[in-house]
Amino acid sequence: MYAIQAEQLARTFKPDIHAVAGIDLAIEPGKVFGFLGQNGSGKTTTVRMLTTLLRPTGGWARVAGFDVTSNGGAVRQRIGVALQEAGLDEVQTGRELLTLHAQLFGMGRRQARERAEELLAIVDLTEAADRRVAGYSGGMQRRLDLAAALVHHPEILFLDEPTTGLDPISREAIWRYVADLNRQGVTVFLTTQYLEEADRLAGEVAIMDAGTIVAQGSPEELKASIGTDVVTVRPAGHDGVALKAAETLRRLEGSPEVRVVGDSVVVYIPEGARAIAPIVLLLTESGIEITDITLARPTLDDVFLRKTGHHIEATPTGAHA
Amino acid sequence: MRLFRDSGILMLRSLRESMRQPAIEIGNLFIPLFFFAVTVGAISSISEQAFGVSNFTGFQLPVAMLQAIAGSAVAGAGIVNDIQKGYFDKLALTPTPRPALVLGRMLADAVRAVVLVGVIIAVGILTGAGMESGPLGALLLLVIAAAFSLSYTGFAVSLALKTGSNQAVQLSFLLFFPLLFLAPAFAPKEVFSGWLEFLATINPVTYILEGSRSLVLNGWEPDRLLKAFAAIAGIAAVTISMTVWAYRTRKV
Numbered sequence: 258m259y260a261i262q263a264e265q266l267a268r269t270f271k272p273d274i275h276a277v278a279g280i281d282l283a284i285e286p287g288k289v290f291g292f293l294g295q296n297g298s299g300k301t302t303t304v305r306m307l308t309t310l311l312r313p314t315g316g317w318a319r320v321a322g323f324d325v326t327s328n329g330g331a332v333r334q335r336i337g338v339a340l341q342e343a344g345l346d347e348v349q350t351g352r353e354l355l356t357l358h359a360q361l362f363g364m365g366r367r368q369a370r371e372r373a374e375e376l377l378a379i380v381d382l383t384e385a386a387d388r389r390v391a392g393y394s395g396g397m398q399r400r401l402d403l404a405a406a407l408v409h410h411p412e413i414l415f416l417d418e419p420t421t422g423l424d425p426i427s428r429e430a431i432w433r434y435v436a437d438l439n440r441q442g443v444t445v446f447l448t449t450q451y452l453e454e455a456d457r458l459a460g461e462v463a464i465m466d467a468g469t470i471v472a473q474g475s476p477e478e479l480k481a482s483i484g485t486d487v488v489t490v491r492p493a494g495h496d497g498v499a500l501k502a503a504e505t506l507r508r509l510e511g512s513p514e515v516r517v518v519g520d521s522v523v524v525y526i527p528e529g530a531r532a533i534a535p536i537v538l539l540l541t542e543s544g545i546e547i548t549d550i551t552l553a554r555p556t557l558d559d560v561f562l563r564k565t566g567h568h569i570e571a572t573p574t575g576a577h578a
Numbered sequence: 579m580r581l582f583r584d585s586g587i588l589m590l591r592s593l594r595e596s597m598r599q600p601a602i603e604i605g606n607l608f609i610p611l612f613f614f615a616v617t618v619g620a621i622s623s624i625s626e627q628a629f630g631v632s633n634f635t636g637f638q639l640p641v642a643m644l645q646a647i648a649g650s651a652v653a654g655a656g657i658v659n660d661i662q663k664g665y666f667d668k669l670a671l672t673p674t675p676r677p678a679l680v681l682g683r684m685l686a687d688a689v690r691a692v693v694l695v696g697v698i699i700a701v702g703i704l705t706g707a708g709m710e711s712g713p714l715g716a717l718l719l720l721v722i723a724a725a726f727s728l729s730y731t732g733f734a735v736s737l738a739l740k741t742g743s744n745q746a747v748q749l750s751f752l753l754f755f756p757l758l759f760l761a762p763a764f765a766p767k768e769v770f771s772g773w774l775e776f777l778a779t780i781n782p783v784t785y786i787l788e789g790s791r792s793l794v795l796n797g798w799e800p801d802r803l804l805k806a807f808a809a810i811a812g813i814a815a816v817t818i819s820m821t822v823w824a825y826r827t828r829k830v
Contacts, residue, residue: 344664361672
């Protein structure tokens, strides 16, 4: 049995916005599945359907073996969900919030308090437990949100952009908790716009673009699927020089795939180390000066670029070419 | 069973919220008491000659009550806040019965209404409003307060669920004020001019006001009390239907 399974799952918003345009999923238990895409690609809509918060308008999905439409209650018992922008009640304290959630999951008062205490320790919030959530930092709120999603020992955890907007230390902390939970056997469905996050955590990745899945596989498979190295050249000079450089580089031996991305030119070419000299030569002959040239093995970003035609917007470190 | 238990848990959460924002509750108490004092001060000396009400303090007490109940009806605003913060989704992801999410906040309104009305009755008695129906009558006033609060707050709750917008919820206050003042708030209905008397006659708030007033001024008048509860039931029938409809057709 799959932990999460979907066929032709779709959601159309009135009048004809196809937020999710028919996707198939088959995620085995115990995996971390990374769902990669830009804002507006349909990631959140997919999560809302899989977590029973939004009715699909087409196809079906089963989570933990239960249909999300006809058996939402059974699904909710088995999943934990931390939605984008931690949804919390700021007037309560962290401890009250977790106790309340434990009670709503059917625990008695005493048991709920004990569970809250345990969870506070797990996400390192014991010291802040009796302060109101309004005073928590962004990272603390995400940790509390994660803890609230874990109250009932869910089999499957849905995390919608769990680290968006967090500083690197808070992000590391969340990644650590997620990896720990996965080691304990929890299946994780993670959406992210951070390639590093997907690369780091996910055993399998799907790239979502404009409501459809455009590529799927392990990060290694996806990177290998490019089959080339990646040479990035930044020519010096005025606007449009990148276009001219790209034109020129398409004449390289073997006519490699060349893309213009911002003010840089990306060349997908086998044995990149050997290609550097011809690239430099060809550009210099055409009177184009080079400010920067790098050679890299393909990254998930390159896969993303190849499949969608654009870079993913955000990176946690803000530092990719 | 789950519904009652979880509604109770969520009610306590909502009450905890008010305890932490005491200024709001003080405002909810101050406004009706202020109007009560000012109106009684201005009109009580002439109310006997003008329209034959000798105990104008007692006559005004239910008006202050209804104002306090309307002021403490914050379930709608609370739900809007939960929706906008994303916390409503979080609650909706627990196995709690859906109606508990709404009922918990509505019950908290009723509790707040009972507390505020209790204070207002005490102030009324201290300032000479009297209570012809005795302690049991005062108790019945609290029951009326709880029942009216639940039926009235449902209106804002349905708008909150349907729109998730604060502006829409503010509308419910706009609705209440005409209802209160198209009822015999300052003078008996008998002295109203024709069109106003007609509007007051079809306004359910009139009967809630007159029923509550009868307990303060006259003692036990079953027909008036029956009409008051019928009016509350009527309002409840409308607001409950609206709430159910809003939940079913909620845009997500």
